[in-house]
Amino acid sequence: MKNPIRTSMACHAVLAAASAGLLFSCFAGEANAQENRRRRAAQEGKPVELLPEQVAGLTKIANERQLNVDDLMAAAKTFTPSGRHDEYVLFSSGGQSGQVFAIGVPSMRLLRSIAVFTPESWQGYGFGGKDDHVIESLKVNGTPVLWGDTHHPALSETKGDYDGQFLFIGDKANARVGVIDLRDWETKQVVKNPLTISDHGAAFVTPNTEYVIEGGQYATVLGYGYAPPEEYKKSYRGMVTMWKFDRAKGRIDLANSFALELPPYWQDLADAGKSASDGFFFINSFNVEMATGGAEKGNPPFEAGASKRDMDYLHIIDWRKAEAAFRAGKVKKINGFPVIMLETSIAEGLLYFAPEPKSPHGVDVTPNGQYMVVAGKLDPHVTVYSIEKVKAAIAAKKFSGSDEFGVPVLDFDAVKEVQVELGLGPLHTQFDDKGYAYTSLFLDSAVARWSLGGEYATMHPEQPWKLVQKTPVQYNIGHLCAAEGDTVSPDGRFLVSMSKWSVDRFLTTGPLLPQNFQLLDISQTGTTMPVIYDLPIGVGEPHYCQMIKADKLKSWKVYPEVGWNTRTQQLDANAPKQGQEGVTREGNKVLVKMTAVRSHFLPEHVEVNEGDEVTWRITAVETAQDATHGFCIGAYNINLSLEPGEFEEVRFIADRPGTYPFYCTEFCSALHLEMMGYLHVKPTAGHAAAVPTTGTSRDSK
Amino acid sequence: MSNLIRSLVGPRVPLEELDAHRGRYLAPTLVFMLARVVLLVSIFFPYWHMELDAPQYPNGLSLTAYVNHLTGDVKEIDGLNHYIGMRPLGEAAAFERAASVWMIIAMFLLVEGAAVIHSRWAVLLALPAVTFPLGFVADLHYWMRTFGLNLNPDAPLSAAVKPFIPTVLGEGGIGQFKTFATFGLGYWLAVAGAVLTIVGFGFHRHAYKPLVDRLDRERRAHP
Structure with missing residues (x-):
């Protein structure tokens, strides 16, 4: 039985060699996917050769638009086709x-x-509720200077x-x-x-x-x-x-x-x-x-x-x-x-x-x-x-x-x-x-x-x-x-x-x-x-x-991890994860843990009492490029930009009772309009009568 | 009892015969060995790959299945699938993914056994490795079908997207997506393992059938 043993040893030698090759092989799948993408992205243009009829067409357009040759050259130097990036x-x-x-x-x-120095609503810069860190950072001698x-x-x-x-x-x-x-x-x-x-x-x-x-x-x-x-x-x-x-x-x-x-x-x-x-x-x-x-x-x-x-x-x-x-x-x-x-x-x-x-x-x-x-x-x-x-x-x-x-x-x-x-x-x-x-x-x-x-x-x-x-x-x-x-x-x-x-140089703009x-x-x-x-x-x-x-520029396409704190530039332990959503209360302090993903917020109902101190944490649990959500609560001066992976926290005193829709302010998906919820601020006893049931209208006198 | 074992394991090769026809007896062992290695290596390569193209994903989305895990844009695809009411991909073939590596190791050992057993029973041991690639496709199709046909009727796009069977191979489509599915290197290695196992049996038969036949003749002669 000498030979089977020798054969078996040979087997194991080959196996060892094969395992050594595995490290390399692990990357092969990824490279394959990248290659596919590169192939799709590559739309190499051929050298331009203008045919006589195309020259005639170009000349016609130039004459109709009163463009001279310098203008055409300028256009050629600056025009950047869709999808092509600037240098x-x-x-x-x-x-x-x-x-x-x-x-x-x-x-x-x-x-x-x-x-930078001026609150800007699209970027959710300075619209994060009470003690917003942007507004705090813009204070000069204790007074916010918002420009x-x-x-x-x-x-x-x-x-x-x-x-x-x-x-x-x-x-x-x-x-x-x-x-x-x-x-x-x-x-x-x-x-x-x-x-x-x-x-x-x-x-x-x-x-x-x-x-x-x-x-x-x-x-x-x-x-x-x-x-x-x-x-x-x-x-x-x-x-x-x-x-x-x-x-x-x-x-x-x-x-x-x-x-x-x-x-x-x-x-x-x-x-x-x-x-x-x-x-x-x-x-x-x-x-x-x-x-x-x-x-x-x-x-x-x-x-x-x-x-x-x-x-x-x-x-x-x-x-x-x-x-x-x-x-x-x-x-x-x-x-x-x-x-x-x-x-x-x-x-x-x-x-x-x-x-x-x-x-x-x-x-x-x-x-x-x-x-x-x-x-x-x-x-x-x-x-x-x-x-x-x-x-x-x-x-x-x-x-x-x-x-x-x-x-x-x-x-x-x-x-x-x-x-x-x-x-x-x-x-x-x-x-x-x-x-x-x-x-x-x-x-x-x-x-x-x-x-x-x-x-x-x-x-x-x-x-x-x-x-x-x-x-x-x-x-x-x-x-x-x-x-x-x-x-x-x-x-x-x-x-x-x-x-x-x-x-x-341009049309008059007033x-x-x-x-x-x-x-x-x-x-x-x-x-x-x-x-x-x-x-x-x-x-x-x-x-x-x-x-x-x-x-x-080595810009991030999305935040590196879901639950990213953009101020510390690292993962935030407070960022709600999927499955942790909910509303908890301690005394008059309410903590909302929310996630945002196409096309819903979770939770969709948030009920608080008038006067509650609300801390609202949201994680955008998205990883796709450009899948940005917004989050606004009308009348509470809150609007956030929640880029893929971003975690944000806002605080406010729910001092005005009522029913406040919150919604996603970025057109994130086909069901963007459905991406909303209600904040119910329940009036405290004795206050209810003071709350108007309808808005003022001209006929209401 | 020892007779039974002997008939299962098959005849041993006499040393003088082995020395005389070394190549004949080495061939099945080597081919089986190659089959086993190829099968084992396949664990580390993608078995199946799907590219999904849609206007708003200029770089496409991709899904890559290994025998034991899924990679690629699984989260994004799950997110999109919720619109049509498809269950998360992670819920599909959970048992198969958990068991696959052990199954392949088992097949590895069984084929090793087939090399040692010189009777016709060796075929049984090698059967799983031979049918494995077919089983993979059948299982993939089963899960695609199960998931595609059992969409949540309350899903947002249930009116637009009716239950369907996703395409296991080649070009398919759902909604604004075009899908392109291909087998990966891992799958082809598994196929190669199956083919090599079959080839190995050719050599196996060539080497041991005469010995088995001689043994049978001797048994009949001296019952």
Whole structure:
């Protein structure tokens, strides 16, 4: 029986080999399903060849619609067929709407708004009943301030490049910064600056998002204090706040954040240095005159008083040294917040000024970090500063003096690289991948393309530091934004002009007109730089935007698990599971555990007594993409957006008896209208008579 | 008693005969072994796969059945099925799914037994493995039929969707959905196991039938 034993051993050897192959085989089924989907999704277009009759058809349409060849080319560059995705996403400030807009490029289709400083009902942002966490987060000095003037979005960066993880946005009116998590495109945090009422230079990030920079603007008494205008120089101060960002938590870390006191000039835009200028950031200022206005009293008005001098100050701040000073405790607490005072900044060499032509607007650092471009606003030049020269001047103490507060002022000629004349009203500058810079010209209503020098000089055919081309835009351009145009590696290709006035560009929409986002094709060199699309923005006056390559965004399609708490970004133990639904009571506290799934809520009847404190927990037990439910209780000011997997909790006092239908506010399914239930608030004894049995009508007298 | 066992197990091969015709006696053992391995491996591969296409699901939905579990968009399909009053898929073939792995292990051992038994009784031991693929399809069809024909009459879409028999293989449709059902690699491995078992019996018969016949002749000669 030797052979059977040997055979059996051979059997087992083969079995062992087979089991080793099993690990691999487990994945085979999944790969098969994916392959099927890929096959279905692939609709590869063949190269276009226009037949003569098609050319004739196209020509006919073009002539009927009065389109020229440039228009046809523009349409071809921007038209994005159904189902095709955009290459870039533009995250734009939503201006006074207090929101952020996400727009696809090159199609210029509005993809979404993201509520930040203003309650927004579709997203269920700020409509979660009593002590709603959104409303709580929007409080300023204890009072909900339910709007914001969003200005500058800042995508989080790693090594000076967008990483697609977070988006920050400043609220100028109330000096707040919002933090948006780009996994679910939802605002996770709003911080209020404890020093200043309003700001301007927010938000800008350092190259690895160590800090979110919030520069102030209109000087006040730091910590919300009072002082009359006569005490302006003595008591008013400017500031810049360095919000420490905790990437792992996805939150600004207030305990490790600090500010620097600045003279009461009006700080404007900021930009963080990168590469060669890493460790510094730069802020423009105006009103170094410290004009205090009061035109009604016969004083020079602000607009004249604040632009009297020829030069204002570019603020150059060494933030790593500032961080060290903060950590060493060289701060004073104002309104409980650590502030590095001016004398410390001067003594420690944290702060230097460089003269800049008066009332500048943007300061923008070139991709290699070597140059800071300051746009003149009231001066037809952009002034380019060299970080090497700045560092050398600081080291050699090449000062032309100091300001009234003792801040050393670097010698202008020692730090200036070049001035380039572009036209009237230069405001902001962005960059491309071909060694060009692009500056918005407000008064000229144009985008200027100009050539950079230094190591960029070999990248383009032009002379360095020269204006190349101006493309008219309609009208009064503010910010502009090139694809990844403020990072260490701009993409070129597309540029958006954020034109403030649209005047005649669209149908008249009453006296209030939309903004005009104009897409420019900057893919070619030289003088070709056409406008190829106009997008009206009728929701607010956006300021700045940033354009990120769409594939850098790793958005969730649905929440990772059913029962997801979107604030903690993890599974919530309180989220009702299917089978746990019901209503429980302890005294006058009622707990509703509810699930929502197409097409019903469970439970469908909720009975409480007048005056009960109701806690209502809902889990959307959906996993299919886009199977979102809403949940509203009319008259109780409650509306939630329940995205697949999301868990929400609302609290309210059932203080008004009656019969309240609750329903799903998203058209979720064929039986959407049936997805409803009743909240019965039973009147307490003695109250019943006071409850009207019908509404008031004209005939009821 | 030992006679009975001997007649069940069949004749042993004399050593000199084994040395003379090694290949003849190794062949059934090896083919059965291959059949067993293939059958065992099939546990880890999908037996059946259904893709469901509808306008609002551009990436489609899919359902993959292994012998012991279902994967894919089961939750979503259950959610949709509630509209037509079909019971959750998890309630179908619960026993079969629980028992399948043990059944396959049992078949594995039975086929191993068939290799050791040299009488015609070996056929009985291998019968489950040979009929298993057919049984799988029959069972699948049974559950599809049971579920499809027993829709809850109070379901929201009961007026629009009447009881039906879902398609086990190929193209079918229900409501706005088109369905495409195919056998998976696991099923084909099980089929291969069945075929190999049958082939193995060819070799088995070729090797042992003469021995059995000789034994019978000897018995008749010396009762």
